[in-house]
Amino acid sequence: MLTIGEFSNICKVSTKTLRYYAEIGLILPDAINEENGYRYYSIEQLEKMLFINRLKSYHFSLEEIKEILKSEEQIEEKLFLALAHKKKDMEQKAKELDKTLQQLDHDLAHLKQGKSIMSYLEEIEVQLVEVPKMYLMSIRKMVHEYEFADEYKNSFCNLFQKIQNKNLTMYAPPMVLFHSAEFSPLGLDTEFAIPIVEYAKGTRDFTPGLCLKTVLKGSYSNLSSVYAKQREWAETKGYESSNALYEVYITDPSQVESESELITEVYYPVRKKAKTN
Template sequence: MLKIGEFSRLGQVSIRTLHHYDEIGLLHPKQIDHESGYRYYSVKQLEVLAQIVLLRELKFSLKEIKILIQQDAEIMTAALLEKERVIEQEIQQDRFRQQQIQRMLKRMQQQKNYQISIKSIPAFQVISYRKKLKTFYHEGLFWEEFIEQLKDQKIAYPSDPKKSLTIFHDQEYLEEGVDVELAILLGRKTEVQPPLKCRQLTAIKFAATLFVKGNYHQLPEAYEAFAQWLELHPEFTMEKAARQICHVGPEHTDNSEDYLTEIQIPLNSLTLTQREELSSK
C-alpha cells in the first residue's frame, strides 16, 4: 500500500487533485485509516491513475472518464477512435487558421488595387438550378450536383467558363441557408425537367465588374474595394443578386492562386434629384 504522498509522487498528480478525484467518485483510496485519516492506494491503482491522466490530456471530461474506466476494452477503443477523429478535425481547422494568418499577412504586405469598370449585360437564356445551401462552402458540391442533373437530362455542360455563373440572391450575408442559383447560358430556350429550370436572366443596364485573381478567400476584400468605389460614385446604388463567373477555378487548376473570378454587381443609376434626396437623409 502507498501513502497518498507516495502515490502522488509516483503518479505525477497533486494530492489536491487526488482528493478531488475521490470526492467525485473517480478514484477512491484503497483504504482509509479511520483513526489517523491517512489514505492509502494500491500499486495497481497507479495504472488506473495513468489512464485517467492520459484521457485528461486527450480532452475527455472527468464525467466521461468516470464512465470509460468502468467499461471494457472494446468500448474504450471506440471512444478513443472517435476522439482521434475529433482531434483530426481540430487539426484541420488549425491548419486553415494558419493559412488565414498567412493570407492576411500577405495582403497587408501587398495591397491589391481592384479595377472596377461599368458595363451593360444583355439578357440571357439560361438553365439554372436554385436552392438554399447550408453554407457558402457547399457551393462546390452544389456544382457537382448541378452537373449530374445536366448529364441525366442529356444537356451538355459548356466548355467556355464564361457561359456558367453563380447568382447570390440573399440581400445580406448569411452563415446558413444561403440562397444560391447556378446557371449555364444557352443560345435558345430548352425544355428541362425539375429541379432544373429554363428562364431568362434580365438585362442589366449598369453592372460594376471586377476581377479577382487568386483563391476565393480574397472575395471579401474585393467586395470591400467595391464598397469604397461605391462611396466615391454617389450616382449609383447597389442592386441585389450579385453574379460571379469563374473564369479559372478548381476544375481548371490545382493551384488556388491561379483562380480568376469575375464579380458582377448590378447597379441602379440615380438621377440628380434622387441623389440630392438621398444625401439629405
C-alpha cells in the same frame, strides 16, 4: 497503495484536479479512509491516469475521455476512431494557424516598409462591365454559414445530374447568388446555379446587366475584402445595388492542391443612383 499526494506527484496532476475527476466520475480513488477521509489510489490506476493525461494532451475534452473509457471491450476500436478524427481536426487547425502566421509575416513586412497592413485593398481591382442575360439551372434555399460547404457540394452535384439527365449544355462555370443582405435565424437566402445554353423546363432567366467585377485569386476568406472594396467603389462613383450579388467559381475547389490556385469572379449588379434635388 498510494496516497493522493503520492499519486498526484507521480502523474503530475494536482490533488485538486484529482478530486474534481472523482466528482465527475472520471477516475475514483481505489479506497477512502472512513475515519479521516484520506484517499488512496492503487498502482494499477497509474496507467489509467497516464492514459487520461495522454488524451488530454491531444485536446480531448473530459467528456470525450469518459466516453472512451466507458467503451471497455470496444475501447481499442473506439480509441482508434477518436484518435483518427482528432488527428484530422488538429491537422486542419495547424493549416489554419500556418496560414495566419504567413499573413502575420506579410503584415509585419508591410509595416517595416512603412505601409499600412490594409494597403492590400488598393491592389483589388474593380471593373464596370455589362453582363448579358443567361439561363440558370438552380437550387435556391436558406443556408446557415456552417452548412455552406456541404450545401455547395450537394447542390452542385444535384444540378450537374439534372443537366446530364436533360442533355443540357453548360454555358459557364458554377455560380452562387446571394439574395439577402445578411444572415437571419433561418440562414442566408442562397441560390446555387449553373448557366446553360438551352432554355428548358426548370431554368430561369437572369439578367445581371451592369456589374462591378473583381477577380479574386486565392482563399475564399478574402471575399469580404472584395465586397468591401466594391461597395466603396459603388458609393464613391454614385452607384447602388440592382440585383443579387453573385460569385462565379472559375476553379473547382475540390480540384486544386492549395488555396492559392483558387480563382473566383465576384459580380455586384449596380445602377446609377437617382439624382436628388
